[in-house]
Amino acid sequence: MSGPEQNKDRAWGEYWADQARRGGKGTGCLPEAMHSIARAQQQCWSGFADALPHNADVLDLATGNGILLHWLKAMRPDLSLTGIDLAPQLPPPPAGCRTMPSTRMENIPLGDASFDAIVSQFGFEYSDVAATIGEISRLLRDGGTVGLLLHRGDGPILEHNIARREAIRWVLEEQSLFEALRRRMDKGAEGRARAIEHAESVARQGAHIFGQQSPAWEISEAARQTLALGAKDNVEGITRTFAVIAQRAGEEMDRLGDLEDACATADNRAALLALFAEAGFEAGETQAISAGAEERPFADFLPFCKTR
Template sequence: MVAKETAWTTYWHAANRLDSCIVRPGQQEGDQKAIFGFWREFVKGCPSGGRLLDLATGNGAVALRLVQAAADLGKDVTVNAVDLADIRPESYLTEYSDFANLIAFRGGVDICALPFGDQCFDGAVSQFGFEYAPATSAVAELARVLRSGAPFQLLVHHKEGALVAPNVAQIAEIETLLGSGGLVDCIQQLLAGTSSMDALEGEGRRLLSENNNQLPRITAEIFAAVRQLLTRQDLDLAIRIQGAADMRHRLEAEQERMRQLGHAALSGDEADSLCRLMTDTGLHDVAVQPFHVGSDQALLGWQVTGRR
């Protein structure tokens, strides 16, 4: 079992991208435009010279959007961006160095125990991160660190959203890959000398047959990685064996991450319950509504807004 924070650390390090999977294949431009506009509207309501907090920042996508939007609007803001995972966003922001200098990143931070004083932020945001934390503690900390009247804006997973629905099939796919005698076992046994290429090819044929001669995305990526492991002459056996072990670890981490995502996503009743909790905690003007993106207006998540 991969620990929760380890799953996300593995994901952010391996992803080599700013965002988690928040844009859909073939819809990147429209989805990204809608998401940037969402955060730009938030910055409009923040004071120039303000100090903003990005909760569960990942690789810093929202933090970057905040400072970019502020520059577009002629505002001067700084951002503190935290995440429970061991994040290293600076390595993904090299082409945004002017903006990155306005962001202070900090990994290993639980949003239920923020390392900041009371009423020290002029606004707070989170994109697909706040909902992973225990709600009562996370809301209490959000209320504690915001100055009176300061706004907050959250984008959280929707149970029926476009990012949640594919998880069920992908979790099942990974379970098949990791199962006893499955593809990953075949790879490791081949490299260890306890199985043959025939066994690996047989597993490939079986998977093709079960999927109408069209391999699912993750399985296809595994086969591409296997070809590289087996054909590159510059890799000695020890490196290939380690590569197969790393492949298993990444799949286990991705499986855990997807399970967490499904568990964290909110139904309509759960979104309403979160809003009531916020109001009871002393936050004001709390509202929730679905958030749609793209020309097809796909449901991406819930947008939750309010102020201290």
């Protein structure tokens, strides 16, 4: 595996590990305020789940924090649910479900014809889709179904996250925040005071440009608090904390870059449909999913049935 791919895997692994430490709470890549998006997702999956056979075996690709497993289990307690994800550490799955960390969609160590349905919510499009479709075909029983909830490049989720990535880029690259703070810290107690003032200034600018609670404000405020609360002679400790904050911010930028690439893959709809057709699948009607009648669609739901 190449260096960039390892970095991406580590970024996602750290993300879901953090979710695990918090008990699996969180909204994944969704904006925190967009609870209506989650409700629309659940409604979408409710119709799919209703049509599954009794005691169906279901595989969730790129399960992440397991939110889809939780929803499906609540909708259909009889389902046998398995989730896979490339992250090495995942939050606990719902009772009676199992998850398989460190497992890529393109190479799933499970037996042929093991599942009645395979699903993915904002995960399939992150993969090498041709290889993943091959695995779906291998793992799915004849007559089995596939449900894919895919990102849209013209939707509010990508828009929100591109703005978030720009705020991170601004504070890390344009402002070079941590380099500027370290230079000031090298000048003793007076430098420490100037570093705090600089972090406060960048936080104010970030809030003005990108909004209060934006990453530009969050990162700068975290740096300010690190300086203000750290022991006056503990420069090394403060520097280590800066490195952790910068690393996590950089990993988020990597994840948001992955999201943009995934949207481009999902938007190349003709290519996806052709790959599924070649693998012996019949496509159902695509459904645009929105958070309300007046809202832009944030995703498309694509159903398939294995015909050969």
